[in-house]
Amino acid sequence: MIYSMTGYGRAEATLKDKTFLIEVKSLNGKQFDMRLNMPSLLKPYEVEIRNKLNEELFRGSVECNISIKSNGASKPVSVNKELAKSYYQPIIELANELGIEKDNILSTLLKMPDVVSSSNEVLTEDEWKFVLALLQQAIQHLITHRKEEGKSIEKDLLEKIVAIEAQQAIVEKFEPNRRDKIKEGLVKLLEQHVGADKYDNNRLEQELIYYIEKIDISEERVRLKNHCTYFKTIMNESDPCKGKKLSFVLQEIGREINTTGSKANDVDIQKAVILMKDELEKAKEQILNVL
Incomplete structure (x- = not known):
């Protein structure tokens, strides 16, 4: 999930x-x-x-x-009685001196600074x-x-991985023909520039084996297949927080696809590699949304 x-x-x-x-x-x-x-x-x-x-x-x-x-x-309030008493006598004396009515003395006291304050409410x-x-x-x-959004993301990611696996199957299909094409191409070049009877077939076979080993993609195909399988396994794990892990696996998938593309030297395989890269980029965008 x-x-x-x-x-x-x-x-x-x-x-x-x-x-x-x-x-x-x-x-x-x-x-x-x-x-x-x-x-x-x-x-x-x-x-x-x-x-x-x-x-x-x-x-x-x-x-x-x-x-x-x-x-x-209303919010609870508190009255500082001692402070009010300290204000009271000076206010009475001032009222007497000025000849002011003392009827509203309580109202005056309540307006004095810090006499009335809001209590500190606590939870x-x-x-x-x-x-x-x-x-x-x-x-x-x-x-x-x-979880609901994750369902649609999971469906989309699975489609991308399945699409990569489908293109990988196409690569496997063209892999045997690629070796024959390479040999035919080398023989043709030798015949054009050296002559049909002027090169050593045994030496050609040795060089061909060496060259094919250098561009062999069988290991990349195996690793790519394993990474795709592992990606799907992680998606089915119970751990809800798997976005980083899936992102790392996508990086490994990308590495194998890129290596396959650089070694391929075949038009049909290159087409499959391009399509795999396209699906991989879409998957990388989606993985940014995964927890």
Whole structure:
């Protein structure tokens, strides 16, 4: 099973007077890179949230947005009584000196700096557990999305590998004729430039064997076949994070295709090599999306 690196997950729920919304998005990326946006209320849990996302999502450029909305309830406040008392006497004295009414003295005191302040709201243990469960839901939705996209990627990659194997079969078909063509070509050149009766057949056979050994592609064909088989084996592995491994195998497939092309010296085989390279490039583009 193959998983895509692209995905989206969302989870929203209410606990008492708070509504929590979590959105997680992921795009292609060589490593795990995360951007986390959340209210200060969750700052004490930032490391746990980051670790959770890293453990579950493995790779990709991930963005996680968490919001908390209070449903009509006001934020708790605190009154610094001692500070208010210290303001009280000077304000009374000033009011007496200026002849100002003292009816609104409480309102005045409450407006003085730091007399009234918002309490530092903290997340309760139950609320944190609720957020953690909600985060897991959002992550699971994203993983499901990745899995669905992975199915189409897997189908496409398999088609590319099968196409490469089909062209490899064509190479095998033309391989025996290639040797005969090489011999015929060399004999023709010798007859044109040296003469039909002026070269040593035994020496020609020795040189021909040496030359054919240099351009022999049987090892490349075997390795290419093995790499394609291994690629399909990896795709069937249970490990969800296999994009890098598959990418390495594609590099090896490319190496064998290139070597085959450089040794081929045959029009029909070169055509097959070009088609294999085309399928390989398409596979490399797709592998960038694999987790």
